[in-house]
Amino acid sequence: MKNLKKGKLKVVFLLFFLCLFAFVSCGEKTQTTQSSVKKIVLWETYGNEEHDEIVKIADDFMKENPGVLIDIQRVPWGGHESKLMTAMITHTAPDIARVDVAFLPRLVKSNSVLELTRFGEINPENFVKAAIESNIFEKDGKTGIYGLPDQTTGVALFYNKTLVQKAGIKKPPKTGDEFVKVAKKLTVDKNSDGKPDQFGFAMNASLWWLFPFFNTFGVKFISQDGKKCLLNSPQGYNALQFIVDLYHKYKVEAGAWQSGAIDPDTGFINGIYAMIFTGPWNVKKFKESGINFGISLIPAGPNGTSTNVGGTNMVIMRMAKHPEICFKFLKYLTSPQVQAMWCEDLGQIPVNLKAEKYIDFSKHPEIKIFFEQMK
Numbered sequence: 001m002k003n004l005k006k007g008k009l010k011v012v013f014l015l016f017f018l019c020l021f022a023f024v025s026c027g028e029k030t031q032t033t034q035s036s037v038k039k040i041v042l043w044e045t046y047g048n049e050e051h052d053e054i055v056k057i058a059d060d061f062m063k064e065n066p067g068v069l070i071d072i073q074r075v076p077w078g079g080h081e082s083k084l085m086t087a088m089i090t091h092t093a094p095d096i097a098r099v100d101v102a103f104l105p106r107l108v109k110s111n112s113v114l115e116l117t118r119f120g121e122i123n124p125e126n127f128v129k130a131a132i133e134s135n136i137f138e139k140d141g142k143t144g145i146y147g148l149p150d151q152t153t154g155v156a157l158f159y160n161k162t163l164v165q166k167a168g169i170k171k172p173p174k175t176g177d178e179f180v181k182v183a184k185k186l187t188v189d190k191n192s193d194g195k196p197d198q199f200g201f202a203m204n205a206s207l208w209w210l211f212p213f214f215n216t217f218g219v220k221f222i223s224q225d226g227k228k229c230l231l232n233s234p235q236g237y238n239a240l241q242f243i244v245d246l247y248h249k250y251k252v253e254a255g256a257w258q259s260g261a262i263d264p265d266t267g268f269i270n271g272i273y274a275m276i277f278t279g280p281w282n283v284k285k286f287k288e289s290g291i292n293f294g295i296s297l298i299p300a301g302p303n304g305t306s307t308n309v310g311g312t313n314m315v316i317m318r319m320a321k322h323p324e325i326c327f328k329f330l331k332y333l334t335s336p337q338v339q340a341m342w343c344e345d346l347g348q349i350p351v352n353l354k355a356e357k358y359i360d361f362s363k364h365p366e367i368k369i370f371f372e373q374m375k
Contacts, residue, residue, distance in 0.1 A: 038322045039069045040329065041094040043084070045077040045312075050151075053345055054333075061332050068325055088112055088317070095320040096330070098150060098312050101134040108137045108146050113315040115144035119327035127334070128152050128374050130309040131351050147313035148330045149351040154307035155212060155277045156373050157299065161292045163198070163274045172296035176216065176242065179299035183252035186274035196254075201246060202264040202273035205257030211308035212277060214239045216301030239301075268293075280348060280370050295369045307373050311351075343367060349374055 058070040081103050087093040107113045124132045131149035159172050173179040183200025190197040217239035220230045246253040256264050267273035269289045297305045316326045339350035340358035347364045361368040
């Protein structure tokens with residue numbers, strides 16, 4: 001009986017040590033796995049829908065790349081530049097950051113971001129030209145690519161179909177001359193008080209919104225070496241004169257750029273402005289308002305049709321712990337298939353031109369027009 005008890009005791013002790021060994025081994029394995037995870041911190045400034053999309057993209061990337069953790073952190077758009085600069089000083093900067101195109105030159109000049117072609121091949125011809133070129137800089141006598149575009153945008157001509165049809169206009173204007181003629185027909189004094197109640201066109205005031213006009217006239221703002229202003233060229237003079245004439249001479253522009261005036265978006269929804277320049281970000285709002293609108297390319301000038309360009313870029317910060325993985329993620333984010341998904345899910349312009357063959361434009365027919373305009 002005593003031997004039996006001793007035997008049972010030995011079995012209990014043996015089981016105890018086996019469990020202890022298994023627990024320790026498991027703990028060591030978990031600790032090793034966690035320590036081998038390569039974490040990438042990404043700061044982004046997207047809206048809610050875009051944030052959900054980038055999280056989904058990151059999840060898909062992590063499934064394809066076991067051992068990688070993409071830690072996406074939201075940063076408010078307002079003040080994101082100063083926050084990033086402070087983070088660099090305090091050595092708390094992320095590995096990847098989303099930045100405005102206008103902010104990138106400062107980061108390049110201060111050696112805050114890495115040149116990307118050292119990590120792999122980038123073919124600029126695969127991207128929307130203006131979007132990728134905002135990442136290309138010459139530094140120390142060498143031309144490099146210091147980021148990849150994650151978002152690009154521009155404007156096109158939006159027109160009120162109901163007002164256009166009522167005026168007997170069969171199609172939107174294709175040239176600057178046609179634009180003036182159509183705008184005249186769409187400028188109407190409804191109550192016969194000598195003042196128009198409906199205007200053919202409404203214009204924003206800032207330079208960014210005027211770029212389509214300057215671009216269609218082939219205006220260059222500064223010389224190649226950046227030392228001379230070229231706005232006093234014949235092209236610059238003609239473009240500026242055309243802009244002024246829309247308001248003063250032809251009287252088809254509503255003066256929407258003036259202080260206290262109804263802004264172009266509101267006036268377009270209310271049927272006061274028949275045509276405006278705006279971007280894909282307004283499509284959803286206009287649809288929800290119930291307005292019957294169409295979209296067309298910017299009317300061509302002497303230099304053809306052209307838009308202004310805005311957007312953001314993803315950069316790899318100089319102190320990134322795993323820059324090779326950061327680069328791999330940015331290539332994944334800007335790949336044709338992922339950009340096609342981005343376009344279809346959000347109704348936004350893809351940055352990769354090769355995404356076109358993967359996109360079902362029936363979901364967002366207006367994006368095809370913007371896609372052509374960006375080319």
